[in-house]
Amino acid sequence: xxxxxxxxxxRLLSKPRVMxxxxxxxxxxxxxxxxxxxxxxxxxxxxxxIAGAVAAQAIVERFRHRPIxxxxxxxxxxxxxxxxxxxxxxxxxxxxxGGAVATGVIKEFVTTSTxxxxxxxxxAARVLIVSEFLVPMTTFPVDGVSGATPLASATGPGYFDxxxxxxxxxxxxxxxxxxxxxxxxxxxxxxxxWHIPAAYLVGVVVTSLILGRDPLFDxxxxxxxxxAFFIVTDPTTSPATVPGRFGFGFATAGIATFxxxxxLFPTGEALGVVLxxxxxxxxxxxxxxxxxxxxxxxxxxxx
Amino acid sequence: MKLIQRRHxxxxxxxxxxxxxxxxxxxxxPELVVIPLRQHIGEAGEPAVAIGDRVRxxxxxxxxxxRVTATVHAxxxxxxxxxxxxxxxxxxxxxxxxxxxxxxxxxxxxxxIGEPEHATPDELRSAVRRAGVVGMAGAGFPTAVKLxxxxxxxxxxxxxxxxxxxxxxxxxxxxxxxxxxxVVDGLRWIMKMVDAPHAILAVESDKEDAAAALERxxxxxxxxxxxxxxxxPRDYAAGAEKILVEVVLGREIPSGGFPYDVGVESQNVSTTxxxxxxxxxxxxxxxxxxxxxxxxxxxxxxxxxxIGTSFDHVLDEVGRTGDVDxxxxxxxxxxxxxxxxxxxxxxxxxxxLAMSPAESRQGSEVPCIHxxxxxxxxxxxxxxxxxxxxxxxxxxRDAAAYNILDCFECGLCDFVCxxxxxxxDVIRGGKHTLRERTA
Numbered sequence: 131x132x133x134x135x136x137x138x139x140x141r142l143l144s145k146p147r148v149m150x151x152x153x154x155x156x157x158x159x160x161x162x163x164x165x166x167x168x169x170x171x172x173x174x175x176x177x178x179x180i181a182g183a184v185a186a187q188a189i190v191e192r193f194r195h196r197p198i199x200x201x202x203x204x205x206x207x208x209x210x211x212x213x214x215x216x217x218x219x220x221x222x223x224x225x226x227x228g229g230a231v232a233t234g235v236i237k238e239f240v241t242t243s244t245x246x247x248x249x250x251x252x253x254a255a256r257v258l259i260v261s262e263f264l265v266p267m268t269t270f271p272v273d274g275v276s277g278a279t280p281l282a283s284a285t286g287p288g289y290f291d292x293x294x295x296x297x298x299x300x301x302x303x304x305x306x307x308x309x310x311x312x313x314x315x316x317x318x319x320x321x322x323x324w325h326i327p328a329a330y331l332v333g334v335v336v337t338s339l340i341l342g343r344d345p346l347f348d349x350x351x352x353x354x355x356x357x358a359f360f361i362v363t364d365p366t367t368s369p370a371t372v373p374g375r376f377g378f379g380f381a382t383a384g385i386a387t388f389x390x391x392x393x394l395f396p397t398g399e400a401l402g403v404v405l406x407x408x409x410x411x412x413x414x415x416x417x418x419x420x421x422x423x424x425x426x427x428x429x430x431x432x433x
Numbered sequence: 434m435k436l437i438q439r440r441h442x443x444x445x446x447x448x449x450x451x452x453x454x455x456x457x458x459x460x461x462x463p464e465l466v467v468i469p470l471r472q473h474i475g476e477a478g479e480p481a482v483a484i485g486d487r488v489r490x491x492x493x494x495x496x497x498x499x500r501v502t503a504t505v506h507a508x509x510x511x512x513x514x515x516x517x518x519x520x521x522x523x524x525x526x527x528x529x530x531x532x533x534x535x536x537x538x539x540x541x542x543x544x545x546i547g548e549p550e551h552a553t554p555d556e557l558r559s560a561v562r563r564a565g566v567v568g569m570a571g572a573g574f575p576t577a578v579k580l581x582x583x584x585x586x587x588x589x590x591x592x593x594x595x596x597x598x599x600x601x602x603x604x605x606x607x608x609x610x611x612x613x614x615x616v617v618d619g620l621r622w623i624m625k626m627v628d629a630p631h632a633i634l635a636v637e638s639d640k641e642d643a644a645a646a647l648e649r650x651x652x653x654x655x656x657x658x659x660x661x662x663x664x665x666p667r668d669y670a671a672g673a674e675k676i677l678v679e680v681v682l683g684r685e686i687p688s689g690g691f692p693y694d695v696g697v698e699s700q701n702v703s704t705t706x707x708x709x710x711x712x713x714x715x716x717x718x719x720x721x722x723x724x725x726x727x728x729x730x731x732x733x734x735x736x737x738x739x740i741g742t743s744f745d746h747v748l749d750e751v752g753r754t755g756d757v758d759x760x761x762x763x764x765x766x767x768x769x770x771x772x773x774x775x776x777x778x779x780x781x782x783x784x785x786l787a788m789s790p791a792e793s794r795q796g797s798e799v800p801c802i803h804x805x806x807x808x809x810x811x812x813x814x815x816x817x818x819x820x821x822x823x824x825x826x827x828x829x830r831d832a833a834a835y836n837i838l839d840c841f842e843c844g845l846c847d848f849v850c851x852x853x854x855x856x857x858d859v860i861r862g863g864k865h866t867l868r869e870r871t872a
Contacts, residue, residue, distance in 0.1 A: 131772070132770060136769065136857055137765060137848050138793050144853070243826070366803045370818070414816070414819065419816070423688040423690065
């Protein structure tokens with residue numbers, strides 16, 4: 131007979147389940163992008179990014195004498211998010227390297243004092259490879275012709291194209307509608323909560339208004355929807371409490387949108403996320419819930 | 434009946450189908466009973482009998498002069514075979530009295546209070562103390578002590594806890610349903626002892642039949658103007674005393690404090706019935722209702738079992754079946770896994786669960802992903818993952834600043850953890866370390 135500590139039952143929503151459901155929720159948008167920009171120009175990059183992330187994690191785990199856990203889905207999600215954030219027609223070798231850096235370096239070694247990953251691996255890797263490969267990372271072909279993305283062009287596509295994703299941009303980040311559906315699925319499953327996406331979207335709108343721009347455009351352009359539902363919601367690198375999440379989402383959106391709009395740095399959203407991630411351990415220590423029976427209590431009417 | 438709403442956490446499935454409708458059935462007494470001298474919080478009793486003595490049901494076999502203690506009694510008639518250390522369901526070895534059952538079930542002459550209506554609160558408390566009543570939901574705090582709050586505490590409400598949120602368990606449910614008159618009678622004496630004008634019987638909404646029975650009993654007893662039955666939504670955590678006081682009255686017991694600090698006396702429903710028997714009949718706590726369930730049990734149900742009956746005997750009587758992974762005393766959320774089924778049923782044995790591998794927790798731990806589900810479900814607002822980090826990797830003393838000592842180990846954080854981290858075990862260890870350092 132087993133003598134184990136209580137509780138003796140558990141909810142059957144395990145880490146692999148969470149990760150693979152997130153992977154599945156991303157797939158529709160990824161498949162749309164691969165189809166829209168053409169599989170020849172996109173599929174190798176996405177596959178290479180995933181392969182790099184999975185292989186690097188396996189290698190690191192092997193050399194650090196830990197169980198190989200790549201089949202729990204986590205590096206697959208990292209690789210897919212990175213792959214979707216790359217421009218079409220990028221060299222698959224860069225994608226492979228990016229995936230490897232994401233899990234093999236950033237996820238594994240850039241950690242907090244308790245060994246938890248500090249930065250969103252896919253976004254930190256993206257910032258690194260943009261710095262390293264500026265030109266290929268900022269060349270976005272449209273309809274086979276090299277052209278500007280909505281953020282980089284003066285006469286961008288209409289809201290309709292931006293909502294459905296028939297526009298230039300990164301492989302998997304253009305179709306707002308499919309990304310929204312994926313995010314809604316994860317919320318319905320209870321895998322992500324609404325606080326961070328809501329705060330992030332509000333932060334984008336507020337920053338956009340302050341800078342005197344069209345907030346709807348800024349919501350639909352770039353990677354905003356993708357970031358709000360799939361990137362800043364990464365549990366490991368975002369805060370734990372509801373107030374912490376509101377603050378984190380809002381502030382990260384502010385930084386990201388500000389960088390995106392006012393600087394020449396071409397991947398402002400990713401940089402903004404990484405900067406927000408740095409604050410997460412601090413937020414978690416400071417923004418805690420009030421504990422029952424301590425501190426000042428809000429008055430509650432007895433039922 | 435009024436329905437109270439609290440933030441709803443739809444998590445635990447109840448698993449009560451097998452036993453909630455199973456009427457209380459007496460279980461045959463075994464040939465040997467083992468009565469541990471400590472079945473409660475507080476001082477252990479000294480043996481009051483010697484090997485070879487003959488005892489009847491209700492004879493005191495162990496007691497102490499300390500204030501916080503509980504007397505233990507013989508639960509069968511027969512001869513004392515041994516007084517020795519014996520495995521205890523809460524762990525370790527505890528001095529116990531072993532009695533050979535002669536099968537005659539002879540009782541001692543019970544000390545009955547003539548007219549309890551005219552007895553003083555102190556006389557009522559003595560009866561409760563003599564009967565060895567303790568909190569029967571699991572904590573085992575001596576009831577006579579709990580019914581004696583400091584003189585300056587102004588108790589305005591008695592709460593009777595009929596929540597029983599633990600999955601599988603339905604012993605309290607059946608007590609409330611089948612012995613509602615006894616419960617309400619016990620409530621009357623509790624109100625008298627703590628001088629409370631008002632009482633609330635808090636019933637979880639999956640026990641509507643019990644709530645209806647209690648309402649009828651309240652009306653019959655003529656307590657209608659002072660006691661009310663409240664139906665609360667299903668919520669595992671609301672069975673905990675701290676949370677129940679908040680849900681029912683909107684009051685929070687201060688950290689490290691007691692219900693009387695906020696004018697509340699709270700008692701479990703089975704304990705309340707035991708108070709009635711102690712006062713009306715002078716009857717000591719020598720048997721209790723235990724839910725016996727799980728895939729490994731052939732005839733799950735609610736059994737009236739003598740204190741001191743071994744788990745082995747109980748499982749033999751109800752029939753064993755299939756592959757048993759572990760045997761739990763209590764519910765699956767807070768219960769204790771047993772290493773040795775020779776351990777006896779004690780006053781706080783709410784359930785005996787023989788769980789199969791399929792229905793119990795399996796698998797090993799993987800690294801935390803910081804999903805914070807533990808933070809979302811904690812009923813008192815702790816950050817469980819952070820406490821685990823502090824205890825394991827940093828400094829447990831920091832965990833005190835994050836209120837680790839307020840955790841009452843309900844198990845919800847551990848239950849939802851997708852990484853299968855034994856949060857309760859680590860937090861329990863951290864509390865232990867902290868208490869040792871400050872002691």
